[in-house]
Amino acid sequence: MKHDPELDSIIGYQVQVAYLLMTADARRVLEPQGLTPAKLTALMLIRANPGCDQSALARALSINRSSAMKLINGLTARGLIERRAGRNLRTNALHLVPEGEECLKAMLTELRGSDRRMTERLDSSERATLTGLLRKLGPARGKRGQESPA
Amino acid sequence: MKHDPELDSIIGYQVQVAYLLMTADARRVLEPQGLTPAKLTALMLIRANPGCDQSALARALSINRSSAMKLINGLTARGLIERRAGRNLRTNALHLVPEGEECLKAMLTELRGSDRRMTERLDSSERATLTGLLRKLGPARGKRGQESPA
DNA sequence: TATTGTTATACTCTATAACTATA
DNA sequence: TATAGTTATAGAGTATAACAATA
Secondary structure (H helix, E strand, O other), X not given: OXXXXXXXXXXXXXXXXXXXXXXXXXXXXXXXXXXXXXXHHHHHHHHHOOOEOHHHHHHHHOOOHHHHHHHHHHHHHOOOEEEXXXXXXXXXXXXXXXXXXXXXXXXXXXXHHHHHHHOOOXXXXXXXXXXXXXXXXXXXXXXXXXXXXX | OOOOHHHHHOHHHHHHHHHHHHHHHHHHHHHHHOOOHHHHHHHHHHHHOOOEOHHHHHHHHOOOHHHHHHXXXXXXXXXXXXXXXXXXXXXXXXXXXXXXXXXXXXXXXXXXHHHXXXXXXOXXXXXXXXXXXXXXXXXXXXXXXXXXXX
């Protein structure tokens, strides 16, 4: 199958190709533990914000409350996190349980290994340049033009 | 919600953040036409390979035949492509219809506009550097180490 | 035998809408 | 009133398994 060269001039397409390449290997190493990048991100957020409630987690993940429910139910059923009593009677406080802490640490080690393999053709200067340029993506803010970052 | 700084050292995470940022705007501009990045990619492949069969398209998109069926059914129902008689009696030949050509051109214009907005903080030298570095991602090949790019 | 298109079925992730208890 | 958690339901997108027709 031929590939349309018109796509090569679209940065977003190049980013997508890179993303699919990187995420495929990340998913491969997380799979034995039944985790996905999204679930790992949730665990990281809970570790960084112990006691957070479900709605805050949902907002941080850009998903809605009911989607977060399924995610949290799954992580709870897997024995990685638990719901404790929250600040008041209508909120839950999310916490990693010890097995969740261990699992997360192990998965981060795997993920770093994957990341190292997938970036081994870049030297440390190139890595810094790449992450710097990636962070400059997104609409220019602060300009007096039309504001859209709603 | 705090964000774990450990993620910042993982290139794959930075790529994912950039991907989500870019794809969100791309989806926004494609949505009025009922298209997604995946559907647009399918249209591009069919345009670049007129008369290709469904299985070849599926392989190019890294999805299986039955997933490709749904995709092709959707694009056909939307009046963008059609199945014609193929090289033999068991293959279909996929082609864009005139409305599909027009729609694709319009969507590519929208997509380039989105891409320009999302990369406006990069000058042309930085864009070239970014795409060059993105293309260097992936496991090193050609080394005499363990071959895994199966 | 292997491949193409197809259908049936199921799983994951996401969403909306509505309900309840609480604030 | 507004918010947190929950449940039911639905829609994409993907997959596997099986089948008929054809190569």
